[in-house]
Amino acid sequence: MLDADRLETLIRDNLLVTRLRVIPELVSTQDEARRLAESGASPGTVVFAHRQTGGRGSRGRRWYSPEGSGLYFSILLGQAGDAATPARWTLAASLAVCRACRDYAVPAEIKWPNDILIRGRKVAGILAELRSGPSNPVLALGIGVNVGQREGDFPDELTETGTSLLMEGGVDCGREELAAAILGQLSTIAGLMYHGDWAQVREDWIAMACGIQGAPVRLRDDAGVAAGPCGTTAGIDEGGALIVRLEDGSRTILHSSESLVPMET
Ligand code: BTN
Numbered sequence: 390m391l392d393a394d395r396l397e398t399l400i401r402d403n404l405l406v407t408r409l410r411v412i413p414e415l416v417s418t419q420d421e422a423r424r425l426a427e428s429g430a431s432p433g434t435v436v437f438a439h440r441q442t443g444g445r446g447s448r449g450r451r452w453y454s455p456e457g458s459g460l461y462f463s464i465l466l467g468q469a470g471d472a473a474t475p476a477r478w479t480l481a482a483s484l485a486v487c488r489a490c491r492d493y494a495v496p497a498e499i500k501w502p503n504d505i506l507i508r509g510r511k512v513a514g515i516l517a518e519l520r521s522g523p524s525n526p527v528l529a530l531g532i533g534v535n536v537g538q539r540e541g542d543f544p545d546e547l548t549e550t551g552t553s554l555l556m557e558g559g560v561d562c563g564r565e566e567l568a569a570a571i572l573g574q575l576s577t578i579a580g581l582m583y584h585g586d587w588a589q590v591r592e593d594w595i596a597m598a599c600g601i602q603g604a605p606v607r608l609r610d611d612a613g614v615a616a617g618p619c620g621t622t623a624g625i626d627e628g629g630a631l632i633v634r635l636e637d638g639s640r641t642i643l644h645s646s647e648s649l650v651p652m653e654t
Contacts, residue, residue: 390456391439392565399569400435405576406464407433416443419518422463422529426520432467432527435572444533447503447516448647453544458537458553460564464572465520466528466579473582475517475528476629476644477590479503481582482515482530484594485574490534492570493559498599501631502646505534506599510552532571536562591629601625606633607650608641615650 393411400406408431415421415438425434438461444452454461466478483499490497495507505513516531538553554562581590595601601622608617620635631643643649 391437391460391568393437395565396437396568399565400572403569403572403576405433405466405579406435406572407431408435410434410436411439412436413439415441417441417445417531418461418463419445419516419529419531422465422531423518423520426465426527426529427523429523430465432465435462435464437462437568445516445531446514446533448645452514452516452533453535453547453551454533455542458535458542460532460534460536460568460571462568463529463531464575466530468519468526468528473528473587474628475519476502477582477587478528478530479515479517480594480625480629481578481590482517482532482575484590484597485578486513486515486532486534486571487597488574489567489570490554490559493554493562493567495554495557495559497597499594499597500599501601501625502629507552507554507557510557511535511550512552512554512557530575534567534571536564536567591625591627595625598625601631608633609648609650617648617650 418436418438421436440456441454441461444454446452479502483503486505487497487499497505497507500506503515504511513534518529519526520529535553537555543551602624604622607615607619609615610617618635620633623632623634626632633641
């Protein structure tokens with residue numbers, strides 16, 4: 390079980406976090422964050438669950454959320470103006486998680502836009518969703534990290550692609566400490582976002598990302614089949630979208646990885 394008192398102590402000085410809730414079981418911390426946003430909860434409200442029965446990943450996928458081994462939480466953030474879009478916050482949050490994982494001596498890197506990988510296998514993911522508040526829309530940033538799973542703990546569909554900090558040799562991965570480290574990094578990065586310094590966040594994100602420059606990719610065709618044009622990645626644009634240079638010399642901009650056939654990493 391996540392120790393709520395310990396977590397509270399560890400994040401006491403975090404300027405971003407205004408309120409902490411730790412709930413034994415939720416369908417999804419994102420749903421709870423939406424409910425809190427609708428009832429007027431302030432930005433900086435964070436909700437953790439020991440386990441989720443319907444944890445959501447991006448593109449309608451499920452997020453495997455058993456009790457005892459993972460970290461599942463959502464934080465409500467004020468958007469900080471039009472420039473701070475969900476796409477940019479997704480990158481900002483992935484930077485925070487990647488940095489916190491590296492504190493545990495693992496070679497974590499970011500796969501655009503929202504995956505944290507270690508040696509090519511996914512250890513964490515981010516889900517950014519805009520929610521309506523009583524006055525302004527608020528952003529719900531959901532973060533899931535595989536912390537203490539062992540080989541064999543993952544469901545079949547994740548055995549090849551999923552990993553945990555423990556499996557990758559992360560040292561002393563207490564979930565409360567990791568959560569505090571992520572929220573600490575997020576607080577620093579949010580400071581940049583709120584001061585309009587997206588350029589710095591983007592630069593820092595690029596330094597930790599893999600596969601965004603010169604990596605061969607294939608796009609899906611209109612039917613969703615991996616039979617679209619081939620190309621190579623050519624960086625991310627100002628908004629955080631992925632630029633792909635196609636074989637015919639044209640460029641296309643991707644806003645989600647939906648039309649991208651998984652890149653070899
Ligand atoms: C992804 O990589 O597909 C995004 C995964 C996001 C998972 C987290 S766990 C906490 C929060 N609640 C959810 O239902 N999803 C996010």
